[in-house]
Amino acid sequence: MAIELRDVRFAYAEAPDKPVLDIPHWSVPRGEQVFLHGPSGTGKSTLLNVISGLLPATQGEVLVMGQALNALSTRQRDRFRANHIGYVFQQFNLIPYLDAVDNVQLASHFSNQRQSAPSREEITGLLSTLKLTAADWEMPTGRLSIGQQQRVAIARALINQPELLIADEPTSSLDQVNRDNFMAVLLSMAEQSGITLLFVSHDMSLSGFFKRVDAMTELGAREAAH
Amino acid sequence: MFLKLATQSLLNRRGSVLLTVVAMTVGIFVLLGVEQIRHQAKDSFANTVSGVDLIVGARTGSLNLLLYSVFRIGAPTNNISWQSYQEIAGSPNVAWAIPISLGDSHKGYRVVGTTGEFFEHFSYGRQRKLGFTSGKPFASMFDVVLGAEVAAKLGYGIGDSLVLAHGLASTSFSLHEDSPFTVSGVLAPTGTPVDQTLHVRLAGIEAIHAGWPQGGTARRETGKADELAERDPESITAAMLGLESRMATFQVQRAINNYPKEPLLAILPGVALSELWQMMGLLEDTLRLISVLVLAAAVAGLSAMLLASIRERGNEIQLLRVIGAPPAFLFLLIQLEALLISTISMVLGAALLALCTANVADFIAYRFGLQLTPFTLSQSTLYMLVFVVLLTVIAAAIPSLHAYRNAKLSARH
Numbered sequence: 001m002a003i004e005l006r007d008v009r010f011a012y013a014e015a016p017d018k019p020v021l022d023i024p025h026w027s028v029p030r031g032e033q034v035f036l037h038g039p040s041g042t043g044k045s046t047l048l049n050v051i052s053g054l055l056p057a058t059q060g061e062v063l064v065m066g067q068a069l070n071a072l073s074t075r076q077r078d079r080f081r082a083n084h085i086g087y088v089f090q091q092f093n094l095i096p097y098l099d100a101v102d103n104v105q106l107a108s109h110f111s112n113q114r115q116s117a118p119s120r121e122e123i124t125g126l127l128s129t130l131k132l133t134a135a136d137w138e139m140p141t142g143r144l145s146i147g148q149q150q151r152v153a154i155a156r157a158l159i160n161q162p163e164l165l166i167a168d169e170p171t172s173s174l175d176q177v178n179r180d181n182f183m184a185v186l187l188s189m190a191e192q193s194g195i196t197l198l199f200v201s202h203d204m205s206l207s208g209f210f211k212r213v214d215a216m217t218e219l220g221a222r223e224a225a226h
Numbered sequence: 227m228f229l230k231l232a233t234q235s236l237l238n239r240r241g242s243v244l245l246t247v248v249a250m251t252v253g254i255f256v257l258l259g260v261e262q263i264r265h266q267a268k269d270s271f272a273n274t275v276s277g278v279d280l281i282v283g284a285r286t287g288s289l290n291l292l293l294y295s296v297f298r299i300g301a302p303t304n305n306i307s308w309q310s311y312q313e314i315a316g317s318p319n320v321a322w323a324i325p326i327s328l329g330d331s332h333k334g335y336r337v338v339g340t341t342g343e344f345f346e347h348f349s350y351g352r353q354r355k356l357g358f359t360s361g362k363p364f365a366s367m368f369d370v371v372l373g374a375e376v377a378a379k380l381g382y383g384i385g386d387s388l389v390l391a392h393g394l395a396s397t398s399f400s401l402h403e404d405s406p407f408t409v410s411g412v413l414a415p416t417g418t419p420v421d422q423t424l425h426v427r428l429a430g431i432e433a434i435h436a437g438w439p440q441g442g443t444a445r446r447e448t449g450k451a452d453e454l455a456e457r458d459p460e461s462i463t464a465a466m467l468g469l470e471s472r473m474a475t476f477q478v479q480r481a482i483n484n485y486p487k488e489p490l491l492a493i494l495p496g497v498a499l500s501e502l503w504q505m506m507g508l509l510e511d512t513l514r515l516i517s518v519l520v521l522a523a524a525v526a527g528l529s530a531m532l533l534a535s536i537r538e539r540g541n542e543i544q545l546l547r548v549i550g551a552p553p554a555f556l557f558l559l560i561q562l563e564a565l566l567i568s569t570i571s572m573v574l575g576a577a578l579l580a581l582c583t584a585n586v587a588d589f590i591a592y593r594f595g596l597q598l599t600p601f602t603l604s605q606s607t608l609y610m611l612v613f614v615v616l617l618t619v620i621a622a623a624i625p626s627l628h629a630y631r632n633a634k635l636s637a638r639h
């Protein structure tokens with residue numbers, strides 16, 4: 001399993017009696033592409049933070065790639081996240097004053113997944129695959145269009161060859177054309193590398209891109225469909 | 227990558243960073259500048275007179291004697307008789323003696339009556355003898371040798387004639403008008419009170435006062451000065467002594483202090499100078515305190531700037547966390563940014579000081595009689611810079627801890 005949650009509860013310290021998450025069991029097999037939808041306020045972001053190890057579950061077991069996150073120290077979780085999980089957000093995916101190449105390189109800086117730091121050629125190759133031209137590589141990413149920024153974000157998320165890619169509303173700032181472009185690139189790259197993709201959005205129109213569609217509201221109520 | 231992230235981040239906020247650098251640079255400039263001036267004022271002060279083993283005057287406080295004989299500040303309480311001077315100067319332990327007679331002035335600059343020995347034996351700094359920019363020591367009774375500042379400020383050159391005034395006020399009503407002096411030489415700048423002094427022969431002083439009632443300011447009644455034969459003065463104000471052997475200093479000092487015929491005082495210039503400097507300690511500490519406060523204000527500004535930046539960099543911190551940066555990385559990143567700013571400021575501050583000391587040294591020497599040597603990295607400067615670094619690290623700890631805590635708590639909503 002790429003992700004497995006068992007009896008996971010999470011409540012913020014300010015409101016310990018109101019669990020934001022209460023999931024008896026939910027899992028995603030390796031290599032699967034899952035669309036998880038739900039209106040805002042249903043705990044999507046919290047769930048992603050728990051899976052990525054930024055927030056420790058209040059109760060229960062969170063396994064990512066077979067590794068129980070509870071068993072790791074904060075430092076180890078940071079390292080685990082850098083090594084195994086790629087992340088794409090709706091916005092603020094990049095350090096705006098670094099150029100695309102540096103942003104991608106920075107992501108590899110915290111990972112020891114690879115033997116050596118990725119070469120410039122490797123990075124620019126990846127950026128080219130994502131339809132970013134040489135002119136875009138060396139300007140501060142803050143000056144790129146949102147569509148371009150999101151594609152750099154994919155490169156940044158993939159550079160460490162993660163097993164799991166989490167996308168959190170990555171298309172919400174994009175227009176129709178850019179959105180379709182982005183989805184096509186993201187899905188094909190995930191497929192090529194056999195990466196498990198957890199795609200979270202409130203936009204049901206995207207569900208057509210996925211074979212498996214889960215509703216956030218149902219996670220707490222039932223056993224996962226698979 | 228770490229360094230690149232820090233420098234790019236600073237460049238991205240170059241406006242506020244630049245202002246912080248300016249404030250820090252000023253702070254460091256003041257800190258180093260005050261230290262430099264303090265150090266050199268002390269040196270310059272201690273260098274006012276050297277090679278003189280004892281200063282002899284009428285019995286008074288040792289600081290008073292030092293002030294009027296060397297710094298030309300204040301007025302002597304009493305004179306010493308020419309006879310006593312002759313006896314002391316002639317004693318076997320004394321190698322040379324310079325008599326000093328004060329009391330007259332020229333346009334606010336004091337006049338010293340002395341002998342040719344003065345140019346031969348008086349030294350300042352590290353045993354540097356007086357040098358002449360032009361001309362030569364006084365030869366005739368009405369020759370005058372000018373200090374560098376006197377010549378420059380009043381625009382006198384060799385051969386010019388000038389009139390001395392009785393008393394020390396800058397506008398005196400009793401001028402020695404009937405006996406003008408001729409400039410025979412101009413001394414090289416020394417950065418000591420010598421620059422502000424006119425030197426004439428003892429005989430000249432005697433001559434212009436001949437016929438004046440003792441202690442009075444009435445018009446002289448008889449005779450023309452230049453018609454008077456050269457004669458020994460009755461008394462002088464003080465004397466500087468050089469001894470045959472330093473070993474004899476205390477022995478001679480005791481002998482003079484116990485001189486039976488009149489009450490005399492002999493002081494060691496070095497000892498009296500350091501006593502005087504100690505009295506200035508409070509001023510010194512105040513200057514230091516002010517410079518440290520200026521720096522502290524600048525460093526507090528640095529801290530505030532970084533703290534504000536943390537607030538606007540919430541997304542950046544969150545992002546770094548997501549790609550695996552541990553909270554300690556954030557702490558160190560902010561510290562590095564602070565250290566980069568303070569390093570740039572230290573380089574700029576030191577460069578600015580070096581530039582200033584190189585360019586205004588002449589002006590300061592001329593204006594304040596303070597010899598500034600160009601700024602160099604001394605050991606005490608290095609300590610100062612280490613102090614700046616420590617201060618930066620401490621001040622940056624606040625925003626750094628803030629970033630660290632943000633990073634620990636960070637969870638995207």
